[in-house]
Amino acid sequence: MSNESLANLLKEERRFAPPAVLAAEANVTAQAYEQAKADRLGFWAEQARRLSWETEPTETLDWSNPPFAKWFADGRLNVAYNCVDRHVENGLGERVALYFEGEPGDTRAITYAELQREVSKAANALTELGVRAGDRVAIYLPMIPEAVVSMLACARIGAPHSLVFGGFSADALATRIVDADARVVITADGGYRRGKASLLKPAVDEALTRPGTENVRSVLVVRRTGQEDLAWTEGRDVWWHDLVERQSDQHTPEAFDAEHPLFILYTSGTTGKPKGILHTSGGYLTQISYTHHAVFDLKPESDVFWCTADVGWVTGHSYIVYGPLSNGATEVLYEGTPDTPHQGRWWEIVQKYGVTVLYTAPTAIRAAMKWGDDIPAKFDLSSLRILGSVGEPINPEAWVWYRKHIGADRTPVVDTWWQTETGGIMISPLPGVTETKPGSAQVPLPGIAATVVDDEAREVPDGHGGYLVLTEPWPSMLRTIWGDDQRYRDTYWSRFEGRYFAGDGAKKDDDGDIWLLGRVDDVMLVSGHNISTTEVESALVSHPKVAEAAVVGATDPQTTQAICAFVILRSGAAGGDEQSLAEELRAHVAKQLGPIAKPKRILPVAELPKTRSGKIMRRLLRDVAENRTLGDVTTLTDSSVMDLIQAKLPSAS
């Protein structure tokens, strides 16, 4: 059996050349590929000089004990100094670092000089709480400036942070606190989401009743919502405004080894306990700073950058905190949801701050498509010059919609493939170089080695599909799974000898460009053919009535698996006869991809189950399609979605 059956299903002929002005002034040109190809390590050594080192590294990569990499191992630096202080020292203290926009409409503009004072105070506060270099700090905060300040304060004192999404349950929080053996938790009374104050602190209180959390000696609490009657544990809980505000705003950063741990971030995976992905300092910051500069063509003096991710996701770590700030960028930080108080909120923010570079996820683009073209059309989006996408394969139709309705058919769209484990962007067009193709992440960045292999680890020829692998170590790679070196080897380095297995299906098209086809676990087996969920979903989304689709393979006596599609209709298309709609969509998929890819069942639904980072949780849909009880739902944004979907099922066509 091969993936070849799926490799050539989808044909995409549209091409978009970079705008001439952007190409002429781009930070990175085609020459970077040549340079990195000629001397990969020399290329990364040069990128490391983007940073300020207390001790410049003389070594680049130590790969003497694979798969355990060391980058720039004899260099020493302070990550927070690189993100804050050096800009102030360079005379940029008055530049705005963060435009904070709270969901209820409160705002703050924080300059680099203020950020330096805030981070220094928070670093002094953590030190007063007894946090020392190497101690882990759990951060469970909404999207407020204190989240960024806390992360940088931890980095400043060498205490690895572990962020936990504000939407995760007490259970999920407890598991992560225990695994990292955190000593302090930073949280808030609550945050604003969908027009309501939602509580956070009670989940911390509950998590800290669980066995294994005894080492948490302090809980630092930001007052965000002003919640009354908050439970308070004397001697453990302390208000941010009491402790942090009375600290000195001076703090001397200490340099740490390049391989000093910077953070742990948990990824859930489909089975087993969450994996604590460990990132370190010098290599991570080098690649994040470089990729932010290259992929977003960031001009710090004129751009206003906005990454809409939550800081609790790796995208927030790398492209809200460490990338933009290491590059001295001005950026937007928005607390809330895109449709509060109205469905044009994001576009209103773009207009208000003159956002030039927007980085978001396909799920948000598909939601905007569903709400209708007229909503973004009401706002002035002419400041935008580059659009980015991350988190899932972006369906070609959503890509084209994004470029047309948000980017005025003018801005390049960069589809960036990467993972928590890779730390930073790995495969992406460069906005001033690459002729883009809707739906494809296209080419590895300069200095990155990626390819597609078959079951026997042989590189596939152009026009064929298989598994995405990374063939050389990269600076921001994970160093291990926290506390579990063996699981690190087993998960990523044992499937294909000497290569990193990403867990994603991929194909190379006839030009050698890479297309991501979804997680390998999601690939469906239908009558002897491997079919990618991504391609069937993209075919469905290319039908004018469909805004979003999730496809799963359900066990089937005749065909091994049968394709079951859950679709969200565009506004205006809902409410018709489900039976004839299903026929229409089936015929459309057959025409786009071939009869083998035709879904057996099509179910219109109002919502799909998603993680907080916007990824569709197909395994829950598989549970539904196979009439099983649902698996772990703790990382779901909204678990009531599943009740609605299950209620739908008896009427399946």
Ligand code: 6R9
């Ligand atoms: C950054 C991030 C990683 C998984 C990854 C892949 C999917 C991310 C993608 C993409 C296709 C893209 N993914 N970006 N798939 N095209 N541009 O998302 O990290 O949360 O760890 O998820 O997300 O399946 O393996 P993380």
